[in-house]
Amino acid sequence: MLSRIDHIGIACFDLDKTVEFYRSTYGFEVFHTEVNEEQGVREAMLKINETSDGGASYLQLLEPTREDSTVAKWLAKNGEGVHHIAFGTEDVDADSSAIRDKGVRVLYDEPRVGSMGSRITFLHPKDCGGVLTELVTSAEKH
Ligand code: V0V
Numbered sequence: 001m002l003s004r005i006d007h008i009g010i011a012c013f014d015l016d017k018t019v020e021f022y023r024s025t026y027g028f029e030v031f032h033t034e035v036n037e038e039q040g041v042r043e044a045m046l047k048i049n050e051t052s053d054g055g056a057s058y059l060q061l062l063e064p065t066r067e068d069s070t071v072a073k074w075l076a077k078n079g080e081g082v083h084h085i086a087f088g089t090e091d092v093d094a095d096s097s098a099i100r101d102k103g104v105r106v107l108y109d110e111p112r113v114g115s116m117g118s119r120i121t122f123l124h125p126k127d128c129g130g131v132l133t134e135l136v137t138s139a140e141k142h
């Protein structure tokens with residue numbers, strides 16, 4: 001069951017500058033940073049609030065690490081802005097296969113490694129009203 005907004009992914013050209021904007025404007029602090037080479041991103045997670053399912057909601061600030069990455073391609077076309085939304089679930093495998101059965105394209109056969117050791121997959125934006133949608137099971141749930 002999808003039980004929270006896990007994060008909103010925001011694409012930017014300069015991660016350090018964007019982190020500073022969120023810190024100085026809103027007071028949000030960096031909770032975690034990492035590089036995900038498979039996805040071609042350097043990211044900062046800003047924890048916004050905890051959620052009733054025992055998880056949390058974050059902003060995920062994303063800077064591309066290479067020009068052929070999905071985020072670099074998206075930035076070249078659209079400029080900076082909201083790139084995806086992610087719903088949290090205890091069982092990304094069950095939820096993604098149930099959603100696939102409804103005719104929505106799930107981009108990966110098996111979930112891949114996401115932020116903070118999570119398991120993630122994506123739904124095609126063209127099947128989701130123009131919204132790139134991610135499903136996440138956080139590390140402590142698998
Ligand atoms: C592309 N499109 C989007 C979009 N990206 N629409 C809404 N939001 C987006 N972010 C539209 C695009 O405008 C095109 O529409 C169409 O989809 C095909 O796009 P494209 O530019 O030709 O690009 P593709 O097809 O090569 O790649 C699009 C997909 C790709 C969605 C397949 O971005 C992908 O595999 N994304 C999943 C992985 C990802 O995004 N990783 C970065 C975050 P028109 O022009 O044809 O109408 S990593 C992350 O979140 C992590 C690690 C985490 O949370 O832990």
Ligand code: CO
Pocket residue numbers: 007009060084086134
């Ligand atoms: Co994400």
